[in-house]
Amino acid sequence: MRVNARVLIDGPSELVFDYAIPVGLDVKPGCRVRVPLRKKSSIGTVLSVVSADQFEFAVRELEALIDPEPLITPVLLKTADWIANYYGCSIESVIRSVLPESVRTEEHSARTRRIAILAKAVDPVTMERLEKRAPRQHAILTLLGAATDQQLPVADLGEGNSASLKSLEKAGWIRLEIEEIRRDPDADGVEEILESKPLDLNEEQQRALDEVLSAVADPEHAKPLLLLGVTGSGKTEVYLQAARRALDLGKTVLVLVPEISLTPQTVRRFKARFAAMQQEVAVLHSNLSQGERFDEWHRIRKGIARIVIGARSAVFAPLPDLGLILVDEEHENSYKQDVVPRYHGRDVAVLRAAFEPCAVVLGSATPSLESWHNCESGKYQLVRLNQRADGQSMPLVRVVDMRLGSGKHKGAPAILSDKLRTALEQRLEKGEQSILFLNRRGFARSLQCHACGHVCQCPHCAVALTYHRTDERLICHVCGYQSIVPRKCPECRDPGIAMQGYGTQRVEEVLSKVLPQAKFARIDADTMRRKNALRDTLNAFKAHKTDVLIGTQMIAKGLHFPNVTLVGILNADLGLHVPDFRAGERTFQLLTQVAGRAGRGDLAGEVIVQTFTPHSPSIQYARRHDFDGYSEQEMEFRSQFSFPPYAHCAVLTARSTHERRAEFTLQTLHHRLAENTPAGIVLGEVLPSPLVRSHGQFRFQITLRSMRARPLTRHVQAVLAKTTLPDDVTVVFDMDALNFS
Numbered sequence: 001m002r003v004n005a006r007v008l009i010d011g012p013s014e015l016v017f018d019y020a021i022p023v024g025l026d027v028k029p030g031c032r033v034r035v036p037l038r039k040k041s042s043i044g045t046v047l048s049v050v051s052a053d054q055f056e057f058a059v060r061e062l063e064a065l066i067d068p069e070p071l072i073t074p075v076l077l078k079t080a081d082w083i084a085n086y087y088g089c090s091i092e093s094v095i096r097s098v099l100p101e102s103v104r105t106e107e108h109s110a111r112t113r114r115i116a117i118l119a120k121a122v123d124p125v126t127m128e129r130l131e132k133r134a135p136r137q138h139a140i141l142t143l144l145g146a147a148t149d150q151q152l153p154v155a156d157l158g159e160g161n162s163a164s165l166k167s168l169e170k171a172g173w174i175r176l177e178i179e180e181i182r183r184d185p186d187a188d189g190v191e192e193i194l195e196s197k198p199l200d201l202n203e204e205q206q207r208a209l210d211e212v213l214s215a216v217a218d219p220e221h222a223k224p225l226l227l228l229g230v231t232g233s234g235k236t237e238v239y240l241q242a243a244r245r246a247l248d249l250g251k252t253v254l255v256l257v258p259e260i261s262l263t264p265q266t267v268r269r270f271k272a273r274f275a276a277m278q279q280e281v282a283v284l285h286s287n288l289s290q291g292e293r294f295d296e297w298h299r300i301r302k303g304i305a306r307i308v309i310g311a312r313s314a315v316f317a318p319l320p321d322l323g324l325i326l327v328d329e330e331h332e333n334s335y336k337q338d339v340v341p342r343y344h345g346r347d348v349a350v351l352r353a354a355f356e357p358c359a360v361v362l363g364s365a366t367p368s369l370e371s372w373h374n375c376e377s378g379k380y381q382l383v384r385l386n387q388r389a390d391g392q393s394m395p396l397v398r399v400v401d402m403r404l405g406s407g408k409h410k411g412a413p414a415i416l417s418d419k420l421r422t423a424l425e426q427r428l429e430k431g432e433q434s435i436l437f438l439n440r441r442g443f444a445r446s447l448q449c450h451a452c453g454h455v456c457q458c459p460h461c462a463v464a465l466t467y468h469r470t471d472e473r474l475i476c477h478v479c480g481y482q483s484i485v486p487r488k489c490p491e492c493r494d495p496g497i498a499m500q501g502y503g504t505q506r507v508e509e510v511l512s513k514v515l516p517q518a519k520f521a522r523i524d525a526d527t528m529r530r531k532n533a534l535r536d537t538l539n540a541f542k543a544h545k546t547d548v549l550i551g552t553q554m555i556a557k558g559l560h561f562p563n564v565t566l567v568g569i570l571n572a573d574l575g576l577h578v579p580d581f582r583a584g585e586r587t588f589q590l591l592t593q594v595a596g597r598a599g600r601g602d603l604a605g606e607v608i609v610q611t612f613t614p615h616s617p618s619i620q621y622a623r624r625h626d627f628d629g630y631s632e633q634e635m636e637f638r639s640q641f642s643f644p645p646y647a648h649c650a651v652l653t654a655r656s657t658h659e660r661r662a663e664f665t666l667q668t669l670h671h672r673l674a675e676n677t678p679a680g681i682v683l684g685e686v687l688p689s690p691l692v693r694s695h696g697q698f699r700f701q702i703t704l705r706s707m708r709a710r711p712l713t714r715h716v717q718a719v720l721a722k723t724t725l726p727d728d729v730t731v732v733f734d735m736d737a738l739n740f741s
């Protein structure tokens with residue numbers, strides 16, 4: 001049987017063609033090849049090796065193999081294969097993620113330069129002789145002798161020196177070599193990083209570190225570790241010391257964080273601890289240029305960069321001799337990719353660790369119930385840090401019932417309760433700082449009629465439009481639709497249409513009236529568009545140039561400000577009223593993380609939570625910092641209704657600009673899925689998605705549940721493979737879905 005190579009052609013158009021593999025050529029996925037394309041020859045990457053369909057027309061032969069060894073390591077290839085099977089996507093789509101475009105494409109290859117290196121010490125007699133007879137050679141040797149590492153780029157040795165360099169090389173005094181120039185992403189030298197010294201660990205931390213180190217020493221027999229440490233318990237210090245030990249053993253380290261731009265403090269702490277080996281640290285963030293990405297990838301592949309920090313996709317960093325993977329804030333949803341391949345970065349990390357094998361640590365103050373369940377069932381090993389590292393107590397949390405009408409404004413929603421206002425005033429008097437947290441930007445800044453209750457909605461997405469005061473506009477945050485603000489209610493013509501809910505901007509306005517003496521800073525997606533805006537705002541707050549930091553989700557994680565003694569949560573329950581069984585879990589996580597920003601220095605912390613549903617378990621357990629209590633009752637609910645982590649839950653979505661066609665397609669699929677459904681799979685009904693219209697398309701979905709993942713994926717794949725979909729309907733399968741909107 002003939003075999004073909006499926007090749008992704010370099011270039012922006014993402015063309016994929018099959019080529020016959022010439023006899024005797026050992027072509028593997030991940031190898032780059034030269035192939036004929038129209039009348040030219042092009043370069044591409046082999047995505048997979050497929051058996052040729054005998055009825056197919058013969059395809060052209062590929063011309064040559066560029067890399068005899070694939071760019072992708074065997075472990076990563078195995079991981080890619082697992083992802084394709086588990087998430088039900090093509091191996092091609094996974095290889096594209098494992099080998100980003102910048103790496104596959106030749107044109108990003110590094111620039112080089114020539115360097116001259118002093119080969120041996122030159123004796124004074126020779127130097128004296130050269131000084132008289134060949135002053136240029138003498139000058140070069142003098143320069144090299146004084147240089148760091150006794151080497152310099154040829155360009156720095158002055159022009160017109162090539163003859164002298166050649167003579168010196170011939171005489172054996174110097175060596176000439178080609179060196180790659182690294183495009184250093186940090187070269188703009190934005191800030192100087194001072195080296196930080198390891199801290200003396202407390203008993204709990206020491207025990208945690210010991211567990212991690214024994215896993216590093218014997219990864220084959222170690223389970224993945226779940227490090228459950230309350231906020232401020234010093235998890236990061238444990239990561240840093242574990243990373244150091246792994247590096248000392250000659251291994252490499254991979255650190256995954258939810259989003260690089262939102263966790264500047266964590267990244268900085270790694271950079272500071274490893275400041276003395278800065279060249280060995282690679283930070284993979286989305287702002288890297290293609291060229292920089294190419295360089296970083298190859299530095300990692302060659303073992304030059306031995307510690308890699310990055311978001312989800314960094315799980316594919318080609319580190320050789322991987323010893324340890326750290327997944328910080330493992331509960332974060334951003335680890336799940338929301339386009340194909342829809343993998344979960346944390347779960348892939350666990351799998352890669354098993355394949356390597358290497359140690360893997362998942363850390364969080366509020367672990368996902370999936371990971372928690374894996375501890376209970378013995379798949380993971382639990383390690384806990386129950387105390388704050390600096391001996392501080394957990395902050396005191398007060399819940400304020402907003403239903404009692406603590407706000408003074410008639411009709412308009414109360415933003416600030418009397419309790420929170422008084423607490424803010426006290427902080428200002430004492431010269432302490434506060435953080436105010438607002439759930440979800442834009443979500444509640446909708447326009448609602450006081451008379452009839454009409455809410456202004458997006459005509460394309462059927463979600464509430466957000467009111468933007470600066471330019472007096474209503475904007476849809478799903479599709480970007482904009483309109484002007486109506487003067488009267490479009491429904492009942494009442495002029496009383498007004499803003500319900502509020503955003504960070506409104507909070508700042510209200511507060512500057514109540515507390516005219518305070519200086520405010522705002523962090524939300526609007527104010528953070530400018531490059532470095534987040535870092536600058538956080539630095540100013542740290543230096544106490546501002547008193548009160550107002551922010552959205554962006555300030556929930558990883559921030560550490562010793563002078564902050566008050567955290568106010570303005571609208572705690574906003575995330576509770578969404579159609580998603582994880583709404584409670586997310587609210588608990590968010591409240592616990594935000595509350596954890598208070599009292600992280602010598603001063604005690606206080607948290608004030610404003611809510612319209614004070615008795616909800618997410619709020620009550622977060623108030624007591626009680627993860628065990630929360631998870632116990634939540635797990636009971638999940639088990640009762642067979643929700644994750646007790647079952648795998650997948651969503652099949654069909655979308656189209658034609659409402660009927662989307663629905664009909666999904667009904668057809670439902671019908672076929674219902675035939676010969678393997679035992680243990682629970683097939684839901686065809687329903688409109690909560691966000692039934694998005695970007696002008698209608699969306700319908702089926703939820704599927706199963707104890708075991710593979711049979712579910714295989715069943716859906718089999719049905720999709722034998723169903724011809726209409727051209728204008730897109731069907732998406734999301735295994736272990738986190739987003740049900």
Ligand SMILES: Nc1ncnc2c1ncn2[C@@H]1O[C@H](COP(=O)(O)OP(=O)(O)OP(=O)(O)O)[C@@H](O)[C@H]1O
Pocket residue numbers: 199200201202205229230231232233234235236237365389390557558559560596
């Ligand atoms: N052994 C220690 N002795 C003294 N201080 C420590 C120790 N370990 C950590 N700290 C300090 O305690 C503070 C909190 O630690 P860290 O930020 O690592 O906690 P964390 O668990 O990662 O927090 P979070 O999950 O809330 O972001 C930091 O200022 C850190 O420098």
Ligand SMILES: [Zn+2]
Pocket residue numbers: 449450451452453454489490491492493494
């Ligand atoms: Zn009205």
Ligand SMILES: [Zn+2]
Pocket residue numbers: 458459460461462476477478479480481695
């Ligand atoms: Zn819209």
